[in-house]
Amino acid sequence: MTTRRPWYATALMYVALAGFLFFLGFPLLWLLSASFKSSGELNSLAVNLLPAEWDFSNYRSALERQNLLPAAGNSLLVSVATMVITVLLSMPMAYALARLKGRLRAAGTVWILTSQVFPSILIIIPLFLVLRSIQLNDTLFGLILVYVTFTLPFTLWMLQGYVAAIPTELEEAGEMDGASRMTILRTIILPLLAPGLVATAMFTFVSAWNEFFLALVLLQSPEFYTLPIALRSFLGAEGQMQLGPLAAGAILATIPSLIIFTLLQKKLTGGMLAGAVKG
Amino acid sequence: MKRIRGIGAVAFAGAVALALTGCQQGSASNGSDSEGDGAVTLQFQSLSDQPATQEAVKTIVDTWNAENEDVQVEIVQAGWDGTFDKLITQFAGGTAPDIIHYEASSIVSFASDGYLADLTDHIDADLKSDISEGVWDSVTQDGEIIAYPSTLQSYMVFANADLLEAAGVEVPSGETMTWEELQEIARATTTGGNYGLGWGLASPTAAMMSLSLGFDGGFFDGEGAEASIEVGDGELAVPELIHEMAYTDKSIEPTSLTQSGSDVLASFYGGKVAMTVQGSFQAANIAADAPEGFNWVALPPLEGSAGAIQAANPQTYSVNVDSEYVEESAEFLNFFMNGENLASIAYADALIPSSGSARTEVETLAADDPAWTQVLASGEGLEGPPFLKVEKYTEWKDTIATPAYQQYLADQITSEELSAQLSDGWTDIAG
DSSP, X not given: OOOOOOHHHHHHHHHHHHHHHHHHHHHHHHHHHHHTSOHHHXXXXXXXXXXXXXXXXXXXXXXXXXXXXXXXXXXXXXXXXXXXXXXXXXXXXXXXXXXXXXXXXXXXXXXXXHHTSSOHHHHHHHXXXXXXXXXXXXXXXXXXXXXXXXXXXXXXXXXXXXXXXXOHHHHHHHHHTTOOHHHHIIIIIHHHHHHHHHHHHHHHHHHHHHOOHHHHHHOOSGGXXXXXXXXXXXXXXXXXXXXXXXXXXXXXXXHHHHHHXXXXXXXXXXXXXXXXXXX | OHHHHHHHHHHHHHHHXXXXXXXXXXXXXXXXXXXXXXXXXXXXXXXXXXXXXXXHHHHHHHHHHHHOTTEEEEEEEOOSTTHHHHHHHHHHHTOOOSEEEEEHHHHHHHHHTTOBOOOTTTSOHHHHHHBOHHHHHTTEETXXXXXXXXXXXXXXXXEEHHHHHHTTOOOOOSSOEEHHHHHHHHHHTOBTTBEEEEEOOSSOHHHHHHHHGGGTOOOEESSBTTOEEOOOHHHHHHHHHHHHHHHTSOOBOXXXXXXXXXXXXXXXXXXXXXXXXXXXXXXXXXXXXXXXXXXXXXXXXXXXXXXXXXXXXXXXXXXXXXXXXXHHHHHHHHHHTSHHHHHHHHHHHTOEESBHHHHHHHHHHTTTOHHHXXXXXXXXXXXXXXXXXXXXXXXXXXXXXXXXXXXXXXXXXXXXXXXXXXHHHHHHHHO
């Protein structure tokens, strides 16, 4: 027998949820508001969530002045490619890492953890020289390779946790039914691993989408600039900042990310439910 | 199964993306490029960030390209943020552009590492004599001129004329203004919840190093890695004055000390502070952003015991020593720096041009703008500071000086402790 939750408890939960959502969403709301404010209003002491006068010129100048659209295209290309390659590579590697026993696994784990301790500033010059020697500096392909290299250890570590959580009994049951190793992987492991793959994909996409320093150093031709580099162009010498166009640019920059998240989140939920039923 | 097809579709999209990126190859050249018709293409990395300045630079380059078919210049637009790391990697990797826009204090280490060409014999004689020795000194390293100095900024006091008048203060109109006058005005205009002065000193070192020259506070002796430091009365005069105004007079808005210069402008526009110290370039932003009817003026240059002297840390144009076309690059820069061109850039950026002829041009361009009179006047006292000759200055500034000044301005340490931190920190860094 279950007791019915009192109405005020439900109301309180909704109030708390609304407060939490507002807390999370407020910076975005403020950014949105700033993107429609005039330069004068942004430089005043007035604290208005809604602009006194709606000014759309920030979006125009953001799009016109810093080539935001081509930069967004470059970012999308780099982020999607990084995401796909990383997920494809880390899937079998994570499975092996989670299921294999012995020294190789231990060595792999140490390698993953060790690779996370080097800051990019430390290896940027050797990396630049290596890319140059294979003529991949100042190319988006070179940047993708670097991003994959940097994100792979962490995604591998992340995904092997998901693999480890899948009971080996399920695989044994598949074997008992005469399924081959590939069939087991395709029909049992992969569906259960879907939430992990989606989470890994989201992490990889966001990492590549937001990355600034490597792109700044490795890309020299303005036509290859990614979005963070284009957005940083609104910051000048001596801390000068073109706040309105920067806010407008930042809002535009969040749109592709939101779309990708919306698409992937459905898969994440679906995968979790599938795992729950089968597990 | 449906899910697997979805993953397959994403993988296909990735493969297409990869194929597309594989087709895109950037320039992996050494910054210079000889075209099939014999024309030379020079890469010019510009950091100009204001739209008007970018337009001015483009106009100059277009004019050059139209008049010089055999030497074409290609603008590579970059931003200030992260430029040092980017350039150092490019230099190490041998892919730096031919012409490099930056600032005097930041190119010292590039010059020390031998990455910048000696331009001494390439500079146009008229241009050479049109720029003061002090400014040339700021771009001279070991007897070699490593850059063309272009535009400079000074620290200026902007005031709300109405608040000064309301406090019964006459707007200073002399050629210079002493720090004592600044203190008096700040005290007189501090009323109720309003303060006389707002000064964005979140990153205080540049302002301290520059304004201390007005008190003979040079900090460093010697050049390169051998330079020694001395933090005496002259070096401590400016921070002590600010500290006194903040904690004894209470005429400086305390939160402003933790803000950037631009952040303080809102308080200035809102009438919360009567005066603000800003880089001269803010004259253009104030003119554009101040509320309608806001009655503001630029006050005369600040004068210390040694005069109205500030550090000249000009924006610079250098040539990559590995460029195959050092001579052509210098020829372009001689054209780029002529009075008319430099004036158009300086005016767009609200900065002080380094050459006399450009200053005359700016005076004409800004004839209707009284703030420019003070901006240009403040340029008269700009001198090449000792820190520009010091190889590890940037390291000392970021790791020692900035945190030490911040602690002092937050009233957490005494001026003796500040002095000790600055001196001992240099000893540690210089070894």
